[in-house]
Amino acid sequence: METTLKETKNANLTILSHPLIKHNLTVMRDKTTTTEVFNLALKRITYALFYESTKFLPTEDIKVETPIKKTTSKIISKNIDIIVAPILRAGLVFSDIAQELLPFAHIHHLGMYRNEKTLEPIWYYNKMKGKFKNPENTYVFILDPMLATGNSGYDAVHNFVKQGIKEENIVFMSLISAPEGVERLSKAYGKIRIVTAQLDETLNEKGYIVPGLGDAGDRIFNTL
Ligand code: URA
Numbered sequence: 001m002e003t004t005l006k007e008t009k010n011a012n013l014t015i016l017s018h019p020l021i022k023h024n025l026t027v028m029r030d031k032t033t034t035t036e037v038f039n040l041a042l043k044r045i046t047y048a049l050f051y052e053s054t055k056f057l058p059t060e061d062i063k064v065e066t067p068i069k070k071t072t073s074k075i076i077s078k079n080i081d082i083i084v085a086p087i088l089r090a091g092l093v094f095s096d097i098a099q100e101l102l103p104f105a106h107i108h109h110l111g112m113y114r115n116e117k118t119l120e121p122i123w124y125y126n127k128m129k130g131k132f133k134n135p136e137n138t139y140v141f142i143l144d145p146m147l148a149t150g151n152s153g154y155d156a157v158h159n160f161v162k163q164g165i166k167e168e169n170i171v172f173m174s175l176i177s178a179p180e181g182v183e184r185l186s187k188a189y190g191k192i193r194i195v196t197a198q199l200d201e202t203l204n205e206k207g208y209i210v211p212g213l214g215d216a217g218d219r220i221f222n223t224l
Contacts, residue, residue: 024045109125
């Protein structure tokens with residue numbers, strides 16, 4: 001069931017490969033898994049996704065005194081802004097851990113749902129006040145557990161690129177990706193980073209990832 005991307009031009013695609021991630025993903029795929037267990041398995045994978053997604057953030061040295069001696073040690077650079085952008089509603093599932101790991105980040109909710117016929121996104125919420133003071137030094141993490149067609153992902157990336165954020169400072173973080181979605185984003189924005197736990201086979205005619213795990217929002221929020 002492992003898939004390879006034949007044509008992607010994106011050298012910045014990272015697929016996490018780890019037995020614990022695969023194990024938890026299997027738990028999530030199983031249609032008999034309850035919402036409670038589903039969300040627990042997702043939480044376990046989310047930490048790994050965030051550590052991978054944030055590993056290029058710039059750091060700076062500060063002085064610190066340990067119980068043993070004075071030394072210099074690293075912190076995340078104070079000269080950058082970080083924006084975490086969950087795509088509603090499924091992306092919300094990553095928000096708590098985003099705030100835990102990046103407490104200084106600004107959270108910018110991106111409200112979109114997809115037209116079931118055209119599979120194109122329809123925006124209903126995109127508000128953020130004055131957080132782009134420093135676009136050159138702003139880092140954006142777009143969160144969506146499922147990178148399927150890439151249509152909403154494209155809109156989300158475009159929303160930030162048009163405001164002067166550098167492509168290479170944007171990460172699209174997903175749990176499962178379809179090759180179609182990766183290629184759509186990669187063709188449009190070759191320098192963004194895509195971090196995912198799994199690349200699945202394909203999309204079905206309704207735009208769902210195969211084999212995937214079904215509707216992520218429904219499984220996360222128990223609205224099946
Ligand atoms: N969104 C989902 O929730 N699941 C898919 O498989 C594709 C898009």
